[in-house]
Amino acid sequence: MPDEVVELLSLSRGGLFVDATVGLGGHAALLLEASPAVRLLGIDRDAEALAIARARLERFADRVTLVHDDYRNLPAILAQHAGKASATVAGLLADFGMSSWQLDAPGRGFSFRRDEPLDMRMDRSEDRTAADILAEEPEHELARIFYEYGEERRSRAIARAIVRRRDKEPVATTADLRRLVERVVRRGGMRIHPATRVFQALRIAVNRELEEMEKFVLDSVEALQARGRLVLLSFHSLEDRLVKTTLHQLSHLCSCPRSLPRCACSSPNRVALLTRKPLRPRADEIAANPRARSAKLRAAERL
Numbered sequence: 001m002p003d004e005v006v007e008l009l010s011l012s013r014g015g016l017f018v019d020a021t022v023g024l025g026g027h028a029a030l031l032l033e034a035s036p037a038v039r040l041l042g043i044d045r046d047a048e049a050l051a052i053a054r055a056r057l058e059r060f061a062d063r064v065t066l067v068h069d070d071y072r073n074l075p076a077i078l079a080q081h082a083g084k085a086s087a088t089v090a091g092l093l094a095d096f097g098m099s100s101w102q103l104d105a106p107g108r109g110f111s112f113r114r115d116e117p118l119d120m121r122m123d124r125s126e127d128r129t130a131a132d133i134l135a136e137e138p139e140h141e142l143a144r145i146f147y148e149y150g151e152e153r154r155s156r157a158i159a160r161a162i163v164r165r166r167d168k169e170p171v172a173t174t175a176d177l178r179r180l181v182e183r184v185v186r187r188g189g190m191r192i193h194p195a196t197r198v199f200q201a202l203r204i205a206v207n208r209e210l211e212e213m214e215k216f217v218l219d220s221v222e223a224l225q226a227r228g229r230l231v232l233l234s235f236h237s238l239e240d241r242l243v244k245t246t247l248h249q250l251s252h253l254c255s256c257p258r259s260l261p262r263c264a265c266s267s268p269n270r271v272a273l274l275t276r277k278p279l280r281p282r283a284d285e286i287a288a289n290p291r292a293r294s295a296k297l298r299a300a301e302r303l
Contacts, residue, residue, distance in 0.1 A: 001233070001297050002030050004279055005093060008299040009229050011035045015090030016082060018043070018223070020071035020216075023099045025053030031093070032060045041081055042066045043074075045123040045207070049101065070123070072212045074219045089223045094216070096209070097235035100291055110203060112195045115175035120206045130202045134171045139163045149210070149238065150201030157184050158198060174199075200236065210238055217246040221270055224302035230271070231299045240278065240296045247273060247300050274299040 005027060009017065014037025019028045022042030032038055040063060044050045047068050057064045069077055071094060075085035082088045102122070103110050109119035109130060118131040134142070139159045146155035161184050162171055171177050178195045185194035204210060220230050232247075234240040252269040278296035286293045 001279060001281055001285065001292075001295060002027065004297055005231055005233075006030055006034055008231050008274055008297075009091040009093065011038055011091070013090060014038055015225070016041060016088060018074075018078075018089050018092040020074065020092060020094040020220070021096065022053050022066065023049050023095065024101055025056040027093055027095060028053065028057055028064070029060075032057065032063060036063075038063065040064050041077070043069055043071050043077060045070050046102065047124065048105075049099065052101075072216050072219075074216060074223060078223055085219075086222050087225050089228055090225055091229040091231070092220050092223065093231045093233075094220070095233040096213075096239050097233065097295065098203070100289075103291075109174055110199070112174050112178040112193065112199055115173055118172060118174055118177060118202075120203045122207045128206065130206050131170065131172050133202065133205055134162055134177070135166055145205045146198055146201045148201075149204040150197035151237070152197040152201065154185050177202075204238075210242065213239065213242045214246045217243060218250075221250060221300070221302055226302055228302045229274070229299065230302070231297065233295055233297050235294050235296075240298070243298050244278075247271065247298060251300065269303065271300040271302055274301055 009031065011017070011031060011034035014035050016039050017031055019031065019040060019042045022028050022044045025042070028040055028042050032040055040060070042053060042064065044053065050066055050068055054066055057066070065081055067077055067081060078085040078088060098110065102108060106114065107116055107119070109117050118129060118134065120130040137145070142159035142162060143155045146152040146158055152158065158181055161180055165171055165180060171180060177198065181195040181198050187194050217232070224230060232243050234243055250270040251273050256264050275298050278298050281292045281295050
């Protein structure tokens with residue numbers, strides 16, 4: 001949703017903007033092209049993607065600073081690269097989804113469409129891979145990962161099958177895991193491949209994608225100047241639920257049960273919501289990029 005991102009960030013006023021998940025630099029280039037007064041701090045956990053972004057954004061010279069780090073370290077990154085951690089940022093963008101490049105790049109292990117090692121690390125300097133999780137976690141923890149992160153109804157049966165298999169030989173490749181899930185979950189009339197939810201859940205677990213997301217949203221709001229804009233793109237319901245709940249709390253949209261006679265929550269009124277409901281990609285964008293179909297965009301402005 002490039003047009004929506006550019007419009008909601010209100011780039012014409014210039015200043016420091018943060019792309020907390022810069023990826024290959026697609027959104028970042030749009031932000032920098034929108035106004036010569038825009039300076040960009042780009043953050044990404046994936047060193048390989050960051051190298052591509054660096055080459056892509058080279059033409060913007062000293063208006064760009066790129067940092068190999070985890071967006072959840074936002075206050076420390078801002079303190080180091082912007083002088084202080086709060087009230088310094090005119091706008092912040094975070095796109096929590098996987099890039100098509102990451103899914104398609106050989107050797108990364110994100111996709112079940114090729115046979116390769118089960119890696120799934122966004123930051124390959126970290127130690128633990130998807131194969132390590134399948135080899136080390138007890139059955140009940142694997143079931144929890146598949147159920148909570150993938151919303152997989154056959155989570156216990158899949159976990160049981162993995163444990164039985166690893167007692168004989170490891171589940172080490174994407175094809176190993178795909179075939180194992182296919183034997184447990186019959187496709188029938190399913191719209192998606194049976195292994196889709198399991199691969200999503202493993203990726204989330206490897207990269208700890210949902211950990212401290214609420215704190216990241218709070219840190220992002222704290223970093224914004226007055227009238228600064230926050231734009232967050234999520235690609236599955238777990239992410240969107242965390243983003244929605246946190247922004248609603250910060251905007252003091254009452255979260256009390258409807259049975260209560262009056263509001264009893266004490267949520268702070270820190271932001272104004274710019275999107276009461278999430279924006280979704282237009283039909284023409286989905287036609288050009290089917291992977292965009294699950295995207296949800298939420299935005300807010302610091303009061």
